[in-house]
Amino acid sequence: MRISELSHVSGVPVATIKYYIREGLLPAGQPVTRTLADYREQHVHRLRLIRALIEVGELSVAATSEIMRKLDEPGAVMHDVLGAAHHALAGPARRDDSQDADEFTTAQRVVDDLVAARHWAVSSTAPARRRLARAIATLREFGLASDSNSLAPYAAAAETLAAHEVNTVPAGPRDVAAWHVVLGTVLYEPVLTALRLLAQEAASARRFGAAEGT
Amino acid sequence: MRISELSHVSGVPVATIKYYIREGLLPAGQPVTRTLADYREQHVHRLRLIRALIEVGELSVAATSEIMRKLDEPGAVMHDVLGAAHHALAGPARRDDSQDADEFTTAQRVVDDLVAARHWAVSSTAPARRRLARAIATLREFGLASDSNSLAPYAAAAETLAAHEVNTVPAGPRDVAAWHVVLGTVLYEPVLTALRLLAQEAASARRFGAAEGT
Numbered sequence: 001m002r003i004s005e006l007s008h009v010s011g012v013p014v015a016t017i018k019y020y021i022r023e024g025l026l027p028a029g030q031p032v033t034r035t036l037a038d039y040r041e042q043h044v045h046r047l048r049l050i051r052a053l054i055e056v057g058e059l060s061v062a063a064t065s066e067i068m069r070k071l072d073e074p075g076a077v078m079h080d081v082l083g084a085a086h087h088a089l090a091g092p093a094r095r096d097d098s099q100d101a102d103e104f105t106t107a108q109r110v111v112d113d114l115v116a117a118r119h120w121a122v123s124s125t126a127p128a129r130r131r132l133a134r135a136i137a138t139l140r141e142f143g144l145a146s147d148s149n150s151l152a153p154y155a156a157a158a159e160t161l162a163a164h165e166v167n168t169v170p171a172g173p174r175d176v177a178a179w180h181v182v183l184g185t186v187l188y189e190p191v192l193t194a195l196r197l198l199a200q201e202a203a204s205a206r207r208f209g210a211a212e213g214t
Numbered sequence: 215m216r217i218s219e220l221s222h223v224s225g226v227p228v229a230t231i232k233y234y235i236r237e238g239l240l241p242a243g244q245p246v247t248r249t250l251a252d253y254r255e256q257h258v259h260r261l262r263l264i265r266a267l268i269e270v271g272e273l274s275v276a277a278t279s280e281i282m283r284k285l286d287e288p289g290a291v292m293h294d295v296l297g298a299a300h301h302a303l304a305g306p307a308r309r310d311d312s313q314d315a316d317e318f319t320t321a322q323r324v325v326d327d328l329v330a331a332r333h334w335a336v337s338s339t340a341p342a343r344r345r346l347a348r349a350i351a352t353l354r355e356f357g358l359a360s361d362s363n364s365l366a367p368y369a370a371a372a373e374t375l376a377a378h379e380v381n382t383v384p385a386g387p388r389d390v391a392a393w394h395v396v397l398g399t400v401l402y403e404p405v406l407t408a409l410r411l412l413a414q415e416a417a418s419a420r421r422f423g424a425a426e427g428t
Contacts, residue, residue, distance in 0.1 A: 048356060052352075052356055056352055077422065078418070078422040079418050079419060079422040079423050082414065082415070082418045082422070083415070086411050086414070086415060089411065114409075115412065118413075118416070120412060120413065120415070120416035121415075121416050121419040121420070121423070122412050122415050122416055122419075123415070126411075126412065126415055128408050128411035128412045128415070129412065131404065131408040131411070132404075132405065132408035132409060132412065134404075135401070135402075135404035135405045135408055136405065138266075138270055138401055138404075139401055139402075139405070142262060142266055142397055142401065144394070144397060144398060144401060144402075145382075151405060151409075153374070153375060153378045154375065154402065154405055154406050154409050155409050155413070157371040157372075157374060157375050157406070157409075158371075158406065158409035158410045158412070158413040159413045159416075159417075160367070160371060161367060161368065161371050161410060161413070162410060162413035162414040162416070162417040163413075163417050164367045165414060165417070166414060166417035166418050166420075166421050166422075167417075167421065168359075169421075180358070181418075183356055183358060184358060185411070185414065187349070187352055187353050187356065187358060188349075188353075188358075188368065189407055189410070190345065190346075190348075190349035190352075191346065191349045191350065191353070191365060191368055192368050192371070192372065192406070192407070192410070193403055193406070193407065194342050194345040194346035194349055195328075195346060195365075195368050195369050195371075195372035196372045196375060196376060196403070196406070197300050197303065197340075197342035197345070197399070198329065198334060198336050198340065198342045198343065198346065198372070199332075199334065199369070199372040199373045199375070199376035199377075200296065200300070200376040200379060200380060200399065201296070201297070201300060201334070201335075201336050201337070201340055201342070202332070202334035202335050202336055202373075202376070203373075203376045203377050203379070203380035203381075204292070204293050204296045204380050204395075205293060205335040205336075206335070206380075207380050207381065207383075208291065208292040208293040208296070208380075209293050209335070
């Protein structure tokens with residue numbers, strides 16, 4: 001198909017498609033003439049994945065490009081593709097500057113305790129450790145419960161979900177499985193956070209709803 | 215204390231404090247002279263809550279103001295304070311424009327099915343319903359499992375967590391309880407999403423780690 005049709009099918013403007021090709025996120029089309037190129041179904045799939053990561057996962061073009069490179073590596077094992085996606089999703093620090101170094105160290109110890117208590121095999125450099133430590137330091141800053149015991153219910157819920165998610169990744173070709181891992185990591189997060197809000201409202205109605213009048 | 219000390223203690227610049235007072239987020243200080251006002255501990259607490267909502271919860275000033283108004287309403291019941299926080303956190307639609315109306319209606323039916331299946335008492339106008347429907351429509355767009363059964367593990371995890379969260383809200387004065395509800399809703403979300411990434415890495419290591427070589 002022509003680039004105009006690719007744009008129509010994928011919902012991505014032609015200028016953006018050309019930008020993605022220049023940045024190496026998308027392979028160039030097969031040249032037909034000096035000014036025309038032919039695009040295939042694989043371009044449509046790739047563009048959908050890029051849109052999901054950028055529009056839904058709110059990843060930068062650079063971070064998305066990093067994941068695409070890992071996906072295209074012939075020898076990359078699945079665990080590394082997942083690692084690349086996590087690395088990008090856990091993202092750069094946002095509140096590190098405003099947080100006290102001692103407080104951050106204390107929060108990192110809580111993360112270590114949690115990971116050890118659940119017997120999770122997690123790389124010591126996993127960016128999600130930093131992300132969790134930042135969230136815990138913020139809890140501490142506001143005086144909310146943040147020790148390893150208080151967070152155990154969250155860890156237990158995350159563990160049950162993650163086991164389910166990883167076990168339902170299709171066993172087929174590596175690129176299909178990788179596609180599921182990357183997309184699933186990004187797209188089920190808003191499902192989980194929205195469900196938490198709905199479940200909170202239901203729990204609040206039970207505890208505070210009709211009974212409370214003051 | 216003077217406004218300069220309030221700024222120092224809370225970490226919020228003087229100009230921002232004045233802006234919050236003008237916008238009605240923070241009560242004005244007690245006038246001492248024509249140009250000086252006295253601020254109390256309650257201003258420090260309120261500023262911390264405002265910072266949490268704006269910096270951590272990424273709420274707009276308008277949305278934060280809405281929650282403050284509800285918190286200050288003498289007759290507001292806890293369930294309504296929680297509702298105001300949820301209303302703000304579930305936020306305005308981001309991807310509605312790009313989503314097909316039929317797809318969105320189908321997604322809304324999945325939300326209704328999920329809420330009914332869990333016997334959750336949730337307002338029909340809860341913004342989190344819309345947020346969940348958007349997330350489900352995106353799953354459908356990318357061909358990921360999104361029916362009521364596939365999402366049941368997420369709903370179950372959310373329900374267990376929410377019951378724990380609502381039951382640990384302190385029973386004390388209404389404003390302390392409200393403070394916990396609002397902050398907890400915002401601040402434990404990044405804890406949960408970071409833990410999901412760590413748990414996924416651990417689950418991936420078990421399934422794909424050492425065994426996979428291709």
